Amino acid sequence: MIEALAADAPVLAQSILLQEVTQPEVYQRIQEDALLNLSFWSNIALAGLSILLFVYMGRNVEDPRAQLIFVATLMVPLVSISSYTGLASGLTISFLEMPPGHALAGEEVLTMWGRYLTWALSTPMILLALGLLAGTNTTKLLTIIVTDIAMCVTGLAAALTTSSYMLRWFWYVISCAFFLVVLYILLVEWPKDAEIAGTADIFNTLKILTVVMWLGYPIFWALGAEGFALIGVATTSWAYSGLDIVAKYIFAFLLLNWVVNNETTVANMAPGLGSANRGGAAPADD
Ligand code: RET
Secondary structure, eight states, X not given: OHHHHHHHHHHXXXXXXXXXXXXXXXXXXXXXXHHHHHHHHHHHHHHXXXXXXXXXXXXXXXXXXXXXXXXXXXXXXXXXXXXHHHHHTTTTOEEEEOOTTSTTTTSEEEXXXXXXHHHHHHHHHHHHHHHHHHTOOHHHHHHHHHHHHHHXXXXXXXXHOXXXXXXXXXXXXHHHHHHHXXXXXXXXXXXXXXXHHTOHHHXXXXXXXXXXXXXXXXXXXXXXXXXXXXXXHHHHHHHHHHHHIIIIIIHHHHHHHHHHHTHHHHHTSOSSTTGGGGTTTOOOOO
């Protein structure tokens, strides 16, 4: 018995070594892929610059709603800098063996799971800022934030499932279902609220930017190594980093720049969430 175990030991050790890529090894592999590494560090630099710029832009903002829009938006590059540091250090990247049926079945594929995890923190902040701008009510805000977090978490589950190829795509479909709810509120509900709140122009610009950019994420997930593996890991990472630049930093700059220049419009919006749905700022007769 002991002899049999001893004979198996080198095989066992080898299979463990093959499956467990240590953090220093992941870091080493990132260092060797200059394109991939640059996709992380360019975003760390941009997030840092954005934080400084947004703090400076918000230095004189006094209205509480405008301040809340600033705080929510500022959280986006703050989460981003943490997210990309996690990726660049190898902390939130794993090599996962793809299940049978996948184009890279049996191969260890670099999976940037930290992205999906941190999206669950950054995307609700983007939606909170947009919801405040549209003057939405608490029900719609809570619905969009909860479904958005569910979209990110089920997307994470899709990326981490290695037992079955079918189940990876099943998670993906669940995530898309949550995404549809997010899109419905963004495209149908909030434009009506923004009309009543008097912020329709800027809201519609940011809505189009958000919807177009956000649609890119599930598309690149499907095209990348986690999905059909039609494009390489570094290209996928650059696609996400590029989308991030527009969906986060450019989005945030446009929003905050508008808020600074239109603070009185924001201050004159009916107080609290939910006013838009009760017919705007007009008080009831009774
Ligand atoms: C996944 C894969 C599963 C299906 C869907 C996805 C959608 C992701 C989106 C991400 C947006 C991220 C942003 C990050 C900014 O920090 C998870 C890729 C629908 C829409 C804007």
